Every structure is written in structure tokens, then in C-alpha cells.
Amino acid sequence: MAGEPQADCLFCKIVAGDVPATVVRETETTVAFRDIHPQAPTHVLVIPRVHYPDAAALAVAEPGIAADVLREAGEIAAQEKIDGTGYRVIFNTGAGAGQTVFHAHAHVLGGRGLNWPPG
Ligand code: 5GP
Numbered sequence: 471m472a473g474e475p476q477a478d479c480l481f482c483k484i485v486a487g488d489v490p491a492t493v494v495r496e497t498e499t500t501v502a503f504r505d506i507h508p509q510a511p512t513h514v515l516v517i518p519r520v521h522y523p524d525a526a527a528l529a530v531a532e533p534g535i536a537a538d539v540l541r542e543a544g545e546i547a548a549q550e551k552i553d554g555t556g557y558r559v560i561f562n563t564g565a566g567a568g569q570t571v572f573h574a575h576a577h578v579l580g581g582r583g584l585n586w587p588p589g
């Protein structure tokens with residue numbers, strides 16, 4: 471069923487606690503944890519507890535939870551104290567754009583200068 475945990479999904483396993491992660495914040499609908507290969511001094515992933523393959527699919531099926539992910543990205547930026555200097559929220563979508571885990575997630579990056587446009 472849509473949104474149900476997927477046995478082969480790494481982030482569903484993190485939500486379930488079956489794969490360890492450095493969790494920095496949790497809500498009823500989201501989990502935020504440090505990226506295992508940080509690309510900036512602060513690099514946190516915010517994921518919905520429910521499984522959808524990407525952010526757009528999440529937004530169509532569960533717009534309220536998509537909004538929760540966005541709000542949590544801002545909460546993480548404040549908690550990590552990168553809101554003052556600026557930060558970036560990224561949803562890689564599709565393998566061609568660098569998506570490697572097909573469970574919707576926001577990257578929250580900050581703590582260094584961020585070039586525009588990104589690579
Ligand atoms: P994507 O490439 O799909 O946009 O982002 C997936 C992210 O998940 C990558 O930045 C990658 O470093 C991170 N990642 C992959 N495996 C793990 C893991 O086991 N634990 C954590 N915390 N992050 C992971």
C-alpha cells in the first residue's frame with residue numbers, strides 16, 4: 471500500500487531503528503539524522519516516516535507530511551545555527567540528479583559557503 475515501509479529501503483530501516491543513525495530531531499511524521507558522508511559542516515537529512523520514492527510523490531500523496539519535511543528543514547537549520555549564515559535544502563530527484571536512496575528526503579546543508587549554481 472502507498473506509504474507502507476519497504477523491506478529493501480535503507481531509510482525505512484532507519485525509521486524502524488533497524489539501521490543506526492545519528493538522529494538530531496524527530497516528530498510524529500519525520501526523522502532527521504546526520505548524513506553518513508557529509509558534504510558540508512552541517513549535513514542533515516530530513517525524511518518522512520512514510521515511504522514515497524521522492525519528494526514530488528510525497529507531496530502528491532501526503533501534502534501535509536511534505537509540508538512537515540519543509541518545516542523541519544527550517545527547524546534543523548535553527549537548531550544547527552546555520553540559519554543566520556544561510557543554508558540550502560535539496561531534494562535530489564532521479565538517478566540523473568544524484569538520487570541514490572529512493573525514499574523521499576531533504577538534504578539540509580550549511581556551515582560553509584555554498585556556490586550557485588550547484589554542480
Ligand atoms: P541522495 O543521493 O539519494 O540524494 O541522498 C542519499 C544520502 O544518504 C547521501 O548523501 C548518502 O551519503 C546518505 N546515506 C547513504 N547511506 C546512509 C546511511 O546508512 N546512513 C546515513 N546517515 N546516511 C546515508
Ligand code: ZN
Nearest residue numbers: 479482521573
Ligand atoms: Zn523507505
